[in-house]
Amino acid sequence: MPKVSSKLAAAVKCSDEFNAAACMHCGICTAVCPMGYEILPRKLFRYVQVGLEDKVKENIPNIYSCLLCGMCSENCPAEVNIPENVRFLRKYINENEFNLS
């Protein structure tokens, strides 16, 4: 059963850096992503928005595989700053999983 993490949800809520609220899940970002992974970035952000920290952790390699190239945000109709959201997730994992800051 999926577990919702209040810690991740709170971190996302308080952050100026993570903002995917405008995302309408059209999937253009995933379609244009050079990596071609199904998870990047729309599905990943959905997990973050609903606080599914376990799912986010399962996808740590995908989070660090993002090129931060910005092809997704360039084509995002909702103008979500996707690379900055990925950087936020890396920061969260670095601090909470890798003990790095």
Added chain:
Amino acid sequence: MPLPTKDILGILADNLNQRKSVLPMSAAKTTRWAKGLDLPKGGKTILYTGHMYQLIPVIDAMAGQMSKLEDSPITKMMGLGRLGNKFINMTFFMGLLASKADQQDYDRMLRNIALLLKKANVEFGYLYGEELYSGALVYDEGIDGSFAKHAQRVCDLLKKHGVTKVITVDPHTTHTLRTAYPQFVKGFDIEVKSYLEVLAESDIEPTQQLSDALTLHDSCLYARQEGVVDQPRKLLGKAGVTMNEPELCGKNTHCCGGPLESLFPSESHRIAGNRIEQLKEAGDNITTMCPICLVGLRKAAKGSVKVNDISDTLAKVYGV
């Protein structure tokens, strides 16, 4: 087995914290390119290399070793490697593997840039051995505490020298200084411009026309984040160069894969392979404007097409 993300990021952060660079290099190697150019030390306007061109031969040598480790059980030892690296700068030994020819190649590109700026009557100095790496990779990987401290260190250095304007040579340093620093350093007010922007605004005139057709690979950061798209085209266009644009160009450029080289080398090579195929469809004379794009695409091309840095082309047509 993939390379261990936590340990590699740890080594990069430790190096930045302890040695002021993710891959520390001697001042002799980072400043060698400027020998004989008589650039003044410091000044209000400086050329800031951020060590990116100088680092490429080292990164390339290191990436070759890391690729061999991918899928090897030795990766489990990386934690010990991180511990050892705290006491001995292990990346120094990787630097010894860097090819001499590559070092000369990348030094020449920096010299081209300095000579082009001189030709355009831009007055600038250089910080020589005091110059620091920008922290770009640590910023990208979200190690924000280490990055913030380093950004402040660079800002203090620039302020100490009375610098008000910085001319950068690559997209990563440009983006880090111009877009990231103001978010991390309170009151960061130093003007940051890429040399391509500075040259495009100048009245530099070509000394020869080039009838070649070039295929320009736009850097993601330059095109999408920093608004550098028209400037290289203007500079090449003045010299009569025709552009064979790939389908994905300008703001819709496709990444070279370089950002993944340190953590996921095989994925990085896959993306570079995809991009070089797209570029080859447009032309066989490819020009880059980022040293990371250059090294990755050159390797992916395996000699099937020419891949050169734009500074070499500009040096040729503007007669420096």
